[in-house]
Amino acid sequence: RDARVVVYEAGQFFGAHGDAEGLRSPRRAWTFVAYLKCPSSGGALHFPELGQTMACAAGHWALWPNYAGGRPTRATVHEAGRVGEGEEVEMFTAVGGRGRVPVRARKVVVNLWFDV
Numbered sequence: 001r002d003a004r005v006v007v008y009e010a011g012q013f014f015g016a017h018g019d020a021e022g023l024r025s026p027r028r029a030w031t032f033v034a035y036l037k038c039p040s041s042g043g044a045l046h047f048p049e050l051g052q053t054m055a056c057a058a059g060h061w062a063l064w065p066n067y068a069g070g071r072p073t074r075a076t077v078h079e080a081g082r083v084g085e086g087e088e089v090e091m092f093t094a095v096g097g098r099g100r101v102p103v104r105a106r107k108v109v110v111n112l113w114f115d116v
Contacts, residue, residue: 001114002028005036007091008043008107014080016048019113020072028113031076034061037108039086047078056081056107066113083107 006014019031033045035058043056054062064076086106 001112003113004111006109006111007103007105008080008083008109009104010039010083010085010106012107013082016077016079018066018072018074018077020066027115028066029115030063030065030113032061032063032112032114034110035059035107036110037089037105039083039106041084041086042081043083043107044081045078046081047076049075049077080109 019028021028035056038056038058045054045056045062047053054060065073066076067073068075083106088104088106089108091103091105091108
């Protein structure tokens with residue numbers, strides 16, 4: 001199991017990638033993503049191989065497998081689109097033992113990866 005809260009500022013995005021293997025989790029069989037905060041434009045989740053896009057909307061979530069036939073699949077390679085304008089929210093995060101660091105975010109996502 002592995003989890004992460006990802007915070008995006010205006011203009012940020014995450015290029016195409018698969019989730020089958022992670023640094024802390026040797027096998028990520030499944031991915032769960034939930035939107036906590038979304039910008040007024042941009043930030044969609046796109047699956048190029050499937051031709052599917054999920055608009056960024058707070059409260060929306062997705063769950064998908066990262067393996068097919070026991071091997072990592074390219075079908076669920078995905079990318080997070082560039083974040084546009086929108087209301088910012090101030091959050092605090094712990095970075096490198098420096099204590100609470102303020103972060104201004106337009107998009108906040110929770111990622112959970114697990115094997116069953």
